[in-house]
Amino acid sequence: MQGLELTSASSKAMRVWSDGRVEEITERYPLEKAYKLTASGRLVALVSLLPTLLREFACGFLVTEGLSTPGSIRSVSVDGLELKVEVEDPAALDSKLSFYRAVSRLIRAPCSSLSPETLLLPLEAKVREVKLSFKVTPSDVWSAISWLRKSKLYRELGMVHVCAIAKPGAEAPMVIAEDVGRHSAVDKAVGYLVLNRIADRELMLCVSGRLTGDLVAKAARAGIPIVASISGPTSTGVEIARKAGVTLIGFARGARRLTVYTGEERIAI
Template identity: 40%
Template sequence: MTGPFLLKTDPDDPSLSTSVSGIDQDGVSVETRVVTEKALTLYLNSQEVVTMMTIGDHPELLAVGYLKNQNMLAADDVITGIDYDDDLEVVVVRTERETDFEEKLKKKVRTSGCAQGTVFGDVMEGFETVSLPQDARLKTSWLYELTRSINTAPSLYLEAGAIHGCVLCREDTPLVYMEDVGRHNAVDKIAGWMVLNEIPAHDKIFYTTGRLTSEMVIKTVMMGVPILVSRSGFTAWGVDLARRAGLTLIGRARGKRFVALAGTERIEFDMAPEHAEDEPRKARRKGSAPET
């Protein structure tokens, strides 16, 4: 376990950020940490699927999660191996079943996600068939505790900025905290962890620092997670898709405030905002970027 988390991006990993010299607004020399970006080309068996820009940690989880969320891995697919070559910047996922996605790969759609997220045109076929559990619940006491603990945890964002984070939670406990230059990559790493460890999704809550876009809603639904929370805002299509899928969608979750625009029937108001513990001020590390 990494601190209170089962798995977490390590903000102290020297390969994930580097020190760069510059000057500040007063012309004074400064040293600041900046995140790395690496190209990672993903193959499914012998077929090249996509090249992603990523910080480079947990490439195996990213690969499996990407394929799962793009509907390229079926529930009954057996993964026989995952090969990663750091020098070639290539990861290969191998399955028992032969795969051929030539037609699917022609239908790429660039999403609104940073770092040029990509989904494929027929991914909605899988989206429309997902049935999210109706008995899932989100207590407001859980939500207040999650936002407090996540927003104050040591992170690569606090170390270097220019990064998005996603957290898989159960009730008021954060389980897995992944970060990347694109929020879609952080989501896919968590999805990969769930697939490889056979983690059930019906009782989970998904938290993201990024906007609640159509891409984020689609990925969360494809993972089978019934509740999606963000400290940021919404897009209209994201809200529409969440309502169609029966996903609980909560945004602008900061401190003791939040706005729910879909799936509100799952929310249990067991704690009034004034009774929630105040979120302590973040202790920023030297050279970290201001919050955006």
Template identity: 35%
Template sequence: MPPRPKSDANTAAYLIAPNPAAPGLTRAVQGTDHEGLTQTINVIEERPLTIFLNAQEIVTAMTIGDYPEYLALGFLRNQGMLQDDEAVLRVDYDEELETVVVRTDGKTTYEEKLKKKTRTSGCAVGTVFGDMMEGLEGVQLPDSRVKTSDLYALAHLINRTPSLYLEAGAIHGTVLCEGARPLVYMEDVGRHNAVDKIAGWMLSEGVSAQDKLLYTTGRLTSEMVIKTALMGIPVLASRSGFTAWGVEIAQQVGLTLIGRMRGQRFICLSGESRLVRDADPAHVVEEDRKHRRKGADQ
């Protein structure tokens, strides 16, 4: 695992926070700018990671390479390939071979499932297996409440947390939150990978989704909604916008979906009943232009 960053006012609250200084996540590249001047910038590294479930190869994902064990566990759980009664015996990561093997006490027979793939609209070409929608039929999300004061506090803190996005751009972040506290902040070239890392951490640590909120820097797409619902998390929020299918699925499963969170503003398109409006927007500090551009860029 990459070393944790030194604590400061923006990272002390987290159990896991981004570490832009971790080796291997960015690379210095030299180029010329619009005036013909030589510039050196940091760009995100991208590498393949092949995930195995027992002896069966499942998928090769493009990732930044941190927390590969969490990514593998979360991907398999969100794809319905790890059952509730199936014990994970161990997770083996081979950095040289760029593989993760998740070993369980169950039998792996997913040949037919692997044939049913749908390419998603996410960056880094996310992949969702065709029967994920079937897993939503029995989903019952908890009826926990979310305070608007917590939403404002989370957005203010998360948008100012040192991250790979602030360091190099071209990346997405997802944060698991409880109340006004951000717990785990994961980043990756695809927002789906970032969500899977959080799902893997929750599975590994035995963390309940009952009173949690998921905050993402990216668009609220169908796959983001599906994965959040399958994880049992009742609230999904973003500073970015929505897709129509994402909204439709959220309404079907009763997920609270909040987008376009910019300073004093947000819009809820599903699950309004969970919102407790305990904060006066007029007393919320507006984001400066820099933070508004970040939301648009994601």
């Protein structure tokens, strides 16, 4: 986590109260920058990011989108507004990029022309079943979720998403990643595992936003078996989690309750 001066901007604003009072304030908000992500010279994506954990985002994005594996990433660097990744087999990347771009065009098509089954196809692509069978307690989940609110950006600005990856029972998470988008926060957190060559996947991935199919698919591609949020899932989130063998937990708030949608066998009660 970096200081607010590096991750936020500010300007004059007007605050209006219900009793008619008006005051001039200086308001801070997340600093967003546009980056180009390339892999072995190939354009992968144009993305808008909070300028933190950029190397982690680059390799995490490739892994969670099914474009590469952790062991295939040779190097990653930041050159101004370009995030550069070198992969082991550029030819294999070409075929995956062709599919990825076709899927992107499919998702952008008008939703009314696509069936639910068609929409699930790109989400399920390259998602293998996560077969780890370890267990966590509800207390493990609440403890991991509590770390989301320890993000300074989240507390002081309230306009960013946070992702934490934690080992059950650990006193602190392995990584806390923030971004203006919940998907990018997940990419950064997964990228931290990749860059630090952390192979252990008996982990929980905790997020501050809703659990949609594409976000659950990212966790599954990274091999993380438990995904939890302070918010809830969508129908595609539940369906992808069920097919991928992911334990999906929503509304984990305040050490009082949580809702387990899939993978109940990993919850020790």
